[in-house]
Amino acid sequence: MIKETSSNASNRKFLRSACRITGALEILSGRWKALTLIHISEGKNRFSLLKQVLPTVSDQVLGRLLRELEADGLIGKTIIPEVPVRVDYSLTDKGAAVLPILEELAEWYDKR
Amino acid sequence: MIKETSSNASNRKFLRSACRITGALEILSGRWKALTLIHISEGKNRFSLLKQVLPTVSDQVLGRLLRELEADGLIGKTIIPEVPVRVDYSLTDKGAAVLPILEELAEWYDKR
DNA sequence: TGAGAGTTACTCACAAAAAAATGAGTGGTA
DNA sequence: TACCACTCATTTTTTTGTGAGTAACTCTCA
Structure with a gap:
């Protein structure tokens, strides 16, 4: 079975669609x-x-x-x-x- | 006037003492x-x-x-x-x- | 009986990517 | 010369991801 790619960028994309909280944490956590x-x-x-x-x-x-x-x-x-x-x-x-x-x-x- | 040192580590320390929210954001923002x-x-x-x-x-x-x-x-x-x-x-x-x-x-x- | 394959739940060392910090410089006053 | 409010390019540090491997056990096939 082919391993899903999981680069940094694609993980981020997945995360944004999977988790509503991601966006908020991204802009607050600097x-x-x-x-x-x-x-x-x-x-x-x-x-x-x-x-x-x-x-x-x-x-x-x-x-x-x-x-x-x-x-x-x-x-x-x-x-x-x-x-x-x-x-x-x-x-x-x-x-x-x-x-x-x-x-x-x-x-x-x-x-x- | 001597410039305060502001290395990554010392900034983190300053931030922890100056801001109550830092600790929470640090553990949640992974x-x-x-x-x-x-x-x-x-x-x-x-x-x-x-x-x-x-x-x-x-x-x-x-x-x-x-x-x-x-x-x-x-x-x-x-x-x-x-x-x-x-x-x-x-x-x-x-x-x-x-x-x-x-x-x-x-x-x-x-x-x- | 025993060799090999498969399961779950990891760990370590290292590389790549992102975030944070630094050095040097800008433009418009007074 | 100095002040205010920045910006750009580069380096340093941290965070995130990868390659390879482990322990303990069961199951299957010969």
Whole structure:
């Protein structure tokens, strides 16, 4: 009998069709994503403010992180043409809606 | 000013102390973990049964997956000395408790 | 009686792929 | 010169998948 192919990419495809939770976990499980969402919800809504609260994250990593969160529809950005330019980030409805679920996960994890 | 070191390992450490959700996401975000928990909860509670429902997952990956879920306290195993040997897996209380939260995540994700 | 094939449930070492981090540099001010 | 908010290419680290093999036992065929 011929062994099914199971490359990384085809496994991912299978998983997406087999499991409803996959999509959610894929966009939340990047290393800094949950923490960044929380910080933005607490008013750390600019690149430089996030740098302060995430001191071990480099500029480059922070930039990519914000791009990904935006691409996944969790945050939005507003460019304010001040001098120097200012960019504000904010949670979208979708981003805000996931925070209580993340809190439940944290409580689940803490218990015992 | 001295730049904080930000190696992979030290970032992980920082993250664990800074963010309560990190631990939960770390143990849930392995590729096959959520789906495997669901299958076990639905009675696919043996190595060979899981192989049937996860046809693209190799024996080796499945073995490692089960070891990790067990190490993280999400599943337990019972060895039954039949012939040939039989091993039953089951969700722990902790494993069972996370399923409703995963369902919420799936609903959140589905909503556009 | 015994050789070989088959079963379940794995493990180890290694390779490939993906995720995360780093080095260097950009554009538009003041 | 300095600040803010980035981007690109490359390296390092982690995660995921593969190839080969194990233990203990039963079953079949000669």
